[in-house]
Amino acid sequence: AQTVTQSQPEMSVQEAETVTLSCTYDTSESDYYLFWYKQPPSRQMILVIRQEAYKQQNATENRFSVNFQKAAKSFSLKISDSQLGDAAMYFCAYRSALNTPLVFGKGTRLSVIA
Amino acid sequence: NAGVTQTPKFQVLKTGQSMTLQCAQDMNHNSMYWYRQDPGMGLRLIYYSASEGTTDKGEVPNGYNVSRLNKREFSLRLESAAPSQTSVYFCASSEGTGPGNTIYFGEGSWLTVV
Numbered sequence: 508a509q510t511v512t513q514s515q516p517e518m519s520v521q522e523a524e525t526v527t528l529s530c531t532y533d534t535s536e537s538d539y540y541l542f543w544y545k546q547p548p549s550r551q552m553i554l555v556i557r558q559e560a561y562k563q564q565n566a567t568e569n570r571f572s573v574n575f576q577k578a579a580k581s582f583s584l585k586i587s588d589s590q591l592g593d594a595a596m597y598f599c600a601y602r603s604a605l606n607t608p609l610v611f612g613k614g615t616r617l618s619v620i621a
Numbered sequence: 622n623a624g625v626t627q628t629p630k631f632q633v634l635k636t637g638q639s640m641t642l643q644c645a646q647d648m649n650h651n652s653m654y655w656y657r658q659d660p661g662m663g664l665r666l667i668y669y670s671a672s673e674g675t676t677d678k679g680e681v682p683n684g685y686n687v688s689r690l691n692k693r694e695f696s697l698r699l700e701s702a703a704p705s706q707t708s709v710y711f712c713a714s715s716e717g718t719g720p721g722n723t724i725y726f727g728e729g730s731w732l733t734v735v
Contacts, residue, residue: 511663521628540720552664552726560720598663602720606678608654609724611663 509534511601513612520589521620527574528584530599534592538604541582543577546596546614552576555597558582586617595618622648625727627712629703633733634702642697642730644712653695654713654724655687656678671718684714687698 508555520526534542543555558566558575565573570590574583586593599612634640646653651672655681656664665687670689670702684706686698698705702708710730715722 535625552710554723554725557723597730604720607720608666608669609664611665613661613663 509536509539509601509603509607509620511599511610513597513599513615515615516613517616517618519618520586520593522589522591524588524589525585525588526617528586528597528599530582530584530611530612532580532582532599532601534580534601534603536603536605540602540604541573541574542600542602543582543584544572544611545593545596547592547600549552552598555568556584578607580621591619591621592599594616612617625712625714625725627710627727627730629730631731633735634699635735636703638643640732642698642710642712642722643694643730644696644727645694645699646712646714646722646725648714648716648725649692650717650725651692652715652722653689654715655685655695655697656711656713656726657681657708658711658729662715667697667710669718676718678708686692699732700714702732704734706732707718707734 539560542557545553570587596614601610644678655667668687671712673692715724
């Protein structure tokens with residue numbers, strides 16, 4: 508079974524600085540999708556960014572970018588120019604191209620310090 | 622622009638009571654899901670419905686039943702609530718079950734079983 512590991516339960520960053528959240532996953536498949544979801548205090552799960560494993564180019568969405576290392580099974584999220592509104596739980600998730608349900612990591616709580 | 626709507630938002634149950642969590646989506650999505658989120662556990666899939674008329678078990682289905690009432694609605698029922706079912710429940714939907722489909726989440730329902 509696939510597993511997703513987020514080794515950093517909590518992280519903090521100064522406003523306007525850059526922070527990287529780590530995620531590793533375990534799979535024997537070659538085709539899959541990876542996601543980062545943000546969960547603010549409101550608890551709504553919001554998709555931040557997604558990466559398709561067959562694409563070598565790292566995905567970017569405005570201030571959010573990923574470092575996808577397929578061989579290392581690593582999928583880190585970089586947040587640039589951090590803002591107070593970025594404070595939230597961040598979940599890394601995996602989904603097989605074979606159409607199995609999303610598998611989530613346990614999350615990283617990000618605090619942004621003014 | 623409602624998206625995925627869950628009711629109730631908060632509920633306290635006594636052990637052994639039954640209740641149904643309701644979920645509706647207005648995005649004309651084919652697939653719907655129920656997840657639970659426990660502290661330190663991330664989100665885990667309870668049941669899902671790939672399309673109207675079908676339902677399948679997820680990772681943690683014991684103690685739950687579901688009904689896909691129509692394309693819009695997917696309910697989760699606890700027949701005899703137990704304290705172990707105290708959790709935050711999320712309904713979600715996607716256009717299809719294909720791994721590239723973005724999953725959209727509701728705002729969550731807090732359930733406490735005493």
